[in-house]
Amino acid sequence: MNEDHSIVIAGESLAGVTTARELRRLGHRGPLTIVGDETHPAYNRPPLSKQVLDRAQPGDATRLQLTDDGITIVRDGAAGLDLDRKHLRLGSGATLPFDKAVIATGASARRLAPPGRTGENVLRTLDDARTLRDRLATAQSAIVIGAGFLGMEVVSACVRERVKVTVIDVEPPLRRLLGPFLSGHVSERATAAGVEILLDPGGVTLIGDPVNGVRFGDGTERTADLIVTCAGDIPNTGWLTGSGLEIAGGLVIDAHTRTSHPDVHGAGDVVTVRTATGLVRRPFWANAVRQGQVAAHAILQHPGAPAVFDDYFWTDLLGTAVKVVGDLPLHGPPEILDGTLADGALLRWRTPHSTTIVAWGLKRPLPRLRALAAAP
Structure with missing residues (x-):
C-alpha cells in the first residue's frame, strides 16, 4: 500500500x-x-471492573x-x-x-430492561464504572445478574465494599468457560465470602421502574438497593x-x-x-x-503478522488472581503442575489439539505460561 x-x-x-x-x-x-x-x-x-471499582486504588488507571x-x-x-x-x-x-x-x-453492554426504563446498571464504559463505584459506596444490598468473568468481578467488588450480594445465572459461576472443576472452586470461595448464588435455568426478568429487583421463572421476586446486569x-x-x-x-x-x-x-x-x-x-x-x-x-502488506487470536485472559475472583493461556472452555479435571488449589496452583488441561494453562492464585510470569501452553 x-x-x-x-x-x-x-x-x-x-x-x-x-x-x-x-x-x-x-x-x-x-x-x-x-x-x-x-x-x-x-x-x-479491563481496569473498569478491577481498579476503578476499588475505591482504595488511586485514580482510574485506564x-x-x-x-x-x-x-x-x-x-x-x-x-x-x-x-x-x-x-x-x-x-x-x-x-x-x-x-x-x-x-x-x-x-455495548447487553441490557435486560426495555428502553426507557431506569435503574438497571451495566458495566462497559468508564462512566458506567464510576457510577457503579459511587453506588457501591452507599448500597446495602446488590443483585448481580450473570456469573461470568465480569459478573464475578462485580461480585468481588461488592464483597470488598461489604455489600450483601446475590449473583444469579442459568448455571453455576463461570461453568460455561472454566468448566465444572474450577467453577466448583469459584462457587466455594464465593459462598465462603457470604455471596448468595441462585440459579434459574430460564433466566430472570427485571421488575420495577426504576428497576429494583428481579422475577424468577417460578414467579418469586427478589429486590435489592443495586441491580447490575452482566449478561454479555x-x-x-x-x-x-x-x-x-x-x-x-x-x-x-x-x-x-x-x-x-x-x-x-x-x-x-x-x-x-x-x-x-x-x-x-x-x-x-x-x-x-x-x-x-x-x-x-x-x-500495509507487511510480513510477519501474528495469529489473529491471542488466547490470554486474566481476572481476580474474590481475591484470587487467575491467568489463563489457551483455549476455553475447559473440560474435566486438570493436571496439577505445581502447588495446591487451596494455596495457589499451576494447572494444565490438554486435548488432542490444544493445551490450556491456568495460574490459579499463583504468581507466574506470562512468558512462562505461554511457554507451557506451547510445549509439546
Whole structure:
C-alpha cells in the first residue's frame, strides 16, 4: 500500500488505538484518523471492573496513551459507511474520505430492561464504572445478574465494599468457560465470602421502574438497593446496516482481519472471525490487541503478522488472581503442575489439539505460561 494513503479507524477502542500505533510503527506516514464517540480519551476496559471499582486504588488507571504525531482524533460517532465513494459518515452529518478503513467500534453492554426504563446498571464504559463505584459506596444490598468473568468481578467488588450480594445465572459461576472443576472452586470461595448464588435455568426478568429487583421463572421476586446486569455484550454493528459488509454475530473478518470488502478491515469486540471450523467471537482484551496488530500488518502488506487470536485472559475472583493461556472452555479435571488449589496452583488441561494453562492464585510470569501452553 502507498504510505501516503489515508486510513480512517472507526472506534477509539483498544483495537482501534492498537491499529493506529502499529501502523505508525510499521512505517505508515499518511493521514491517520481515529473516530471516537466518547468524551473521554481512549482507555483500557479491563481496569473498569478491577481498579476503578476499588475505591482504595488511586485514580482510574485506564488511559491509553497515543504519543504518535499525525494521528487525528475526531470526537463523533460513526453513523454509516459508503463503500462506493469510500466515505465514513459521522453522526454530525460530516463525512471522512478514506483509502483504507478499520472498523473497531467495539460492543455495548447487553441490557435486560426495555428502553426507557431506569435503574438497571451495566458495566462497559468508564462512566458506567464510576457510577457503579459511587453506588457501591452507599448500597446495602446488590443483585448481580450473570456469573461470568465480569459478573464475578462485580461480585468481588461488592464483597470488598461489604455489600450483601446475590449473583444469579442459568448455571453455576463461570461453568460455561472454566468448566465444572474450577467453577466448583469459584462457587466455594464465593459462598465462603457470604455471596448468595441462585440459579434459574430460564433466566430472570427485571421488575420495577426504576428497576429494583428481579422475577424468577417460578414467579418469586427478589429486590435489592443495586441491580447490575452482566449478561454479555452486543457488537456495535448497527451503523453498518446497508453498507454491504457481512455481519453474522459481529462484523465478519478472516484470519488477516479482512472483511468482505478489500479496503475495509475489522478488529476487536465488534468482529466475528471466520475460521476453518466456523465463525468464532472471542471478545477478550488480548484478542483486541492482537487483531489491531494484524490489521496494521495486512493494510500495509507487511510480513510477519501474528495469529489473529491471542488466547490470554486474566481476572481476580474474590481475591484470587487467575491467568489463563489457551483455549476455553475447559473440560474435566486438570493436571496439577505445581502447588495446591487451596494455596495457589499451576494447572494444565490438554486435548488432542490444544493445551490450556491456568495460574490459579499463583504468581507466574506470562512468558512462562505461554511457554507451557506451547510445549509439546
